[in-house]
Amino acid sequence: MAYRFYTLDVFSDRPFGGNPLAVLPQATGLTTAQMQQITREFNLSETVFVLPPETPQGACRLRIFTPGQEVAFAGHPTVGTAFLLTSIGQVPLTGSETTLILEEGVGPVPVVVRAEGDRPVFSQLSAAQPPDFMAVDRDLGDLAAMVGLEPEDFLGGEWEPEGVSCGMAFCYLPLANRSALVRAQLYRDRWQDLLGSSPFPHVYCFCFEPEDPSCSVRSRMFAPALGITEDPATGAAATALAGYLARRQPHTSGTLRWGVEQGVEMGRPSFLAVEADQVAGQTTAIRVGGRSVLISEGTLYL
Numbered sequence: 001m002a003y004r005f006y007t008l009d010v011f012s013d014r015p016f017g018g019n020p021l022a023v024l025p026q027a028t029g030l031t032t033a034q035m036q037q038i039t040r041e042f043n044l045s046e047t048v049f050v051l052p053p054e055t056p057q058g059a060c061r062l063r064i065f066t067p068g069q070e071v072a073f074a075g076h077p078t079v080g081t082a083f084l085l086t087s088i089g090q091v092p093l094t095g096s097e098t099t100l101i102l103e104e105g106v107g108p109v110p111v112v113v114r115a116e117g118d119r120p121v122f123s124q125l126s127a128a129q130p131p132d133f134m135a136v137d138r139d140l141g142d143l144a145a146m147v148g149l150e151p152e153d154f155l156g157g158e159w160e161p162e163g164v165s166c167g168m169a170f171c172y173l174p175l176a177n178r179s180a181l182v183r184a185q186l187y188r189d190r191w192q193d194l195l196g197s198s199p200f201p202h203v204y205c206f207c208f209e210p211e212d213p214s215c216s217v218r219s220r221m222f223a224p225a226l227g228i229t230e231d232p233a234t235g236a237a238a239t240a241l242a243g244y245l246a247r248r249q250p251h252t253s254g255t256l257r258w259g260v261e262q263g264v265e266m267g268r269p270s271f272l273a274v275e276a277d278q279v280a281g282q283t284t285a286i287r288v289g290g291r292s293v294l295i296s297e298g299t300l301y302l
Contacts, residue, residue: 001029003300006088007044010080011233011262011270011290018263018270018293019233021080022047024300025090027063032070038300039065045228046077050085058108059091059100068227072105073167075125075235075272075288082111082123083292093118104128106167112289124273124289125235127166131243131283134163136171138194143173146190147205147222153180155207158248163200164240166286170221171200172244178209178218182265186222186229201225204237206260215259215271217241232263233270235288242276242286250281 005024012018022042027035027049039047051061063070064077082100085091091100098113098120107128114122136143140151143161154161159174175181184205195201206219219241221234231237238260246256256276263270270290277285 001302003027003030003302005298005300006084006294007296008080008084009293009295010076010083011235011272012293013291015293015295017268018290019076019231019268020044020295021077023050023081023084024048025050025085025088027051034302035063035065036070040067043067045231046074048077048081050081053103055103055108057101058103060085061103064104066226066228068225070105071168071226073109073128073236075237075239076233078102078104078109078111078125079123079235079288079290080292082113082125083120084294086113086115086120087294093120122289122291124287127239127286129165129167131240131247131286132165133243133247134165134169134199136161136163136200142190142194145187146194147173147184147186147203149175149180149184152176162244163198164244165200166236166239166243168202168236168240169200170202170204170237170240171195171198172241173203173205175205175207178207181205181207181218181220184220186224188224191224196225202237204234204241206241210259210261211264212259212261212271215261217258217260218264219260219262220265221262230266232266232268233272234262235272238272238274238288239286242274242288243283246276246278246283249278252278253280254278
């Protein structure tokens, strides 16, 4: 059997930035084992397999795999797949904004694709689940040692480490400055002892000292549980980050916005546009979006 595939760089407006993604837009007939093997063959952080929808409102169903396992939700595969399907005409554009529902393990995920003329230029997902907050009952010194830092490298105050999930759970470590973020490195044995079997095994370090003046946050993400040493752009983590940040503005109403840069240390700079709607301090919706670039296409023979 022959299966077409495409690769993209997601959360970037130019090639070789952002987070690479492989997509098989017609994956019917592949087994779960084959999907995992194909994902390992591509050796990217995620590969998406597009299947017919199971509900009338769905545009299609996505199965998303990392090199280690299948996941119920991931941000850059969602954003990138919506961009690709409208780019190749598998999902037709309906105007300057096209809304499609992507069925994922976490549930239906709405995505808006913005177009200029007949060309998609930006796609934005809406979180399928509200943020779920979890206390990180770990010694700060141990958490610091896990990422090669000292307790003084953490921001402190109200910015305590916290677990947050909008479909995928991350441990958020707010750092004091960019220097600490650049120096961070995950020690796998310490990670295994502290977070390996926790509900929030993926480690998201961030600070409020970005290089890009259009951004407000700079971040790095380590996910050894998924077979990912470091990820250059993590939409699911940016989604839950919005919940973390919005929670610390308890008296606000309206739409909060952040620009997040990630992947700089990996040589793959990425930009994620993040929004959270607040009503009397309660987060009612979260959106994450960005640009994507088509890189390659080809055929797998199985």
